[in-house]
Amino acid sequence: MxxxxxxxxxxxxxxxxxxxxxxxxxxxxxxxxxxxxxxxxxxxxxxxxxxxxxxxxxxxxxxxxxxxxxxxxxxxxxxxxxxxxxxxxxxxxxxxxxxxxxxxxxxxxxxxxxxxxxxxxxxxxxxxxxxxxxxxxxxxxxHSAEPFPNLTASERNVLQLVARGLPNDAIAARLNLSAKTVRNYVSNIFTKLHVASRAEAIARARDAGIN
Known part of the structure; x- marks a missing residue:
C-alpha cells in the first residue's frame, strides 16, 4: 500500500x-x-x-x-x-x-x-x-498580443523609430513620408498612448519591448 x-x-x-x-x-x-x-x-x-x-x-x-x-x-x-x-x-x-x-x-x-x-x-x-x-x-x-493594439501599423512603425531616438525628419526619410505626415502620426501616437512628450512616448515604447 x-x-x-x-x-x-x-x-x-x-x-x-x-x-x-x-x-x-x-x-x-x-x-x-x-x-x-x-x-x-x-x-x-x-x-x-x-x-x-x-x-x-x-x-x-x-x-x-x-x-x-x-x-x-x-x-x-x-x-x-x-x-x-x-x-x-x-x-x-x-x-x-x-x-x-x-x-x-x-x-x-x-x-x-x-x-x-x-x-x-x-x-x-x-x-x-x-x-x-x-x-x-x-x-x-x-500579454502575448502586440503592445498598444490601438495603434495602426503605420503608427507602430513610426513609434519604433521614435523609440530608437530618430527625429521626425529622419523618420520621414526612412519611411519615405512627408514631414507633415510623420508629425501627424507622432501626434496620434501621443494621444493614443496618453503621453505629453517624446520622452514619455519613448519610455512607454521601451517598457513594452518596442525598440
Missing part, C-alpha cells in the same frame, strides 16, 4: 473546515492530520505534522494566506499548496501563484472537482477552478 496523502486544512471558518474535512474523509487515499484557524497556526502545524498538502484560505487572521504560502513553500520544504478561497480576482490569483501555490480553487467548487484538485496538487500537478483558469488564459493571451 502507498502512504496516504497527509493533509492540513487552514481556514478561519469552522463550518467550512468541517465541510472540507467531511469531503476528505470520503477519500480513502487521504488522511487529515490537522486543522489551523489562522496563518500562524498553519505554519506551526505544518512544521510539526509535515503534511504533503495544505488546503489554505487566502484571508485569515494573523499571518495572511500569501505570507503563509511563502513560508510553507520555502526552500527545503516539500509541501504542496492548494488555495481554497472565495477570491477569483487577478491580483489574488497571481499573488498566490507567485507566492508558491500549485493550485487555486474557489470555495463553491463542486465536490468532484474539489476532489480532483486535491489529488492533482498532492501529486505535484497544477490545477485551477474553471473561472480561475479562464482568467489565467485571458491574462497570458493579452
Amino acid at each position: 502507498t502512504d496516504p496523502i497527509t493533509v492540513l486544512i487552514a481556514d478561519d471558518h469552522p463550518l467550512f473546515r468541517k465541510g472540507l474535512r467531511a469531503l476528505l474523509q470520503t477519500m480513502p487515499e487521504v488522511e487529515v492530520v490537522g486543522e489551523a484557524a489562522d496563518g500562524n497556526e498553519a505554519i506551526t502545524l505544518a512544521d510539526r505534522l509535515r503534511p504533503r498538502l495544505v488546503l489554505l484560505d487566502l484571508q485569515m487572521p494573523g499571518v495572511d494566506g500569501l505570507a503563509a504560502i511563502r513560508q510553507l513553500t520555502a526552500p527545503g520544504t516539500d509541501r504542496r499548496i492548494l488555495v481554497v478561497t472565495m477570491f477569483a480576482d487577478d491580483d489574488s490569483v497571481f499573488a498566490a501563484l507567485r507566492a508558491g501555490a500549485l493550485g487555486y480553487v474557489l470555495k463553491d467548487t463542486e465536490d468532484d472537482e474539489m476532489t480532483r484538485a486535491i489529488l492533482a496538487v498532492a501529486n505535484g500537478e497544477a490545477i485551477y477552478s474553471p473561472a480561475v483558469a479562464a482568467r489565467i488564459m485571458a491574462f497570458f493571451a493579452g
